[in-house]
Amino acid sequence: MEKPSTRDRIVVAGRRAMLEQGYEGTGIGPLLASVAVPKGSFYHFFASKEDFAAAVLTSYAEQYRQQRLELFADASLNPLARIERHLVQVELDSAEAAVPGCLYGALAHAAPGLGEELRGQLAEVFAAWEQDLAALITEAQQEGEVDGGLDPAETAAHLIDLYEGAVIRARAGDGPAAFARFRKFARSTLARGAGASHD
């Protein structure tokens, strides 16, 4: 196995720190100490903390986009079953660090203090998630599995809002109950008028 590069080790540590402590709560000094990398190396790779966060976000977003596109294209499952699995998967994803977290949400929380470039990147990764999920919702509507009266893009945005809220409540102590609520209300929103006629 190839030894991870110094840059990769810093990115991995940054991802864990930002998931656990948020962007503002992540100190570059302690982070570098935890992976035994001198400060000079950090500034060799990254111009600033925001530049570093952009690299962490790129790697995180690529991994989860890949994972979700594989699932969303899995023709062995009905579209609604793929959505259902996604609703379960995002709770597992939130548990990759020691406390429930979502890097998108952590950076969104810090967004008002961030520069235009990083905020733009954050808007893009949210938009990509929305578009992928909206396309799957449309497929499920065509199968009659999801309420045909729902706007797919808006419903996808809604499910992401609800997930980010669940992460926040899980961090505050609700834990798995927050994700159980997320799934329950997401399912009933999607099913609302499925199979029934619309006015």
Place this chain on the structure above:
Amino acid sequence: MEKPSTRDRIVVAGRRAMLEQGYEGTGIGPLLASVAVPKGSFYHFFASKEDFAAAVLTSYAEQYRQQRLELFADASLNPLARIERHLVQVELDSAEAAVPGCLYGALAHAAPGLGEELRGQLAEVFAAWEQDLAALITEAQQEGEVDGGLDPAETAAHLIDLYEGAVIRARAGDGPAAFARFRKFARSTLARGAGASHD
């Protein structure tokens, strides 16, 4: 008009800072400089940053609980109209600082790094909001205005999850659109089976 005490001025500045920059992003030094209070005064009033956040949260939670109990008890409006007004009011509340924010959400984001006492207080203020809202949802169910099949406590928790998610998305650039989604999906969840029979 009575001049605000030094303690009150620090609490007001802390509330604004934490709403805008989050708990971790709030530096006590710059905050005190902004209200021209020496650091010694701060530690006269507060044992620590967490102790300070507890005081900020107490004042914030009391104000919004008072506001919500007045609205929820307003017999000139039907229960559902009171809920509707609350869904609008919480967007206005989120706009009290320069960027969309909720102190509960900001502290929830930081919660994994906070002490037991402050986390306990945070759980209490979320629980109080849930209970007040659940009681109003029950009233609206008795009037047939809200789906009688919904569990009031769980639905109240869901609406709060959804609001916290909307605040996060609003901070990331969605602005008022995030709150419009919040209201739209909250309304349709509440109305789902209202006036209809249940299986």
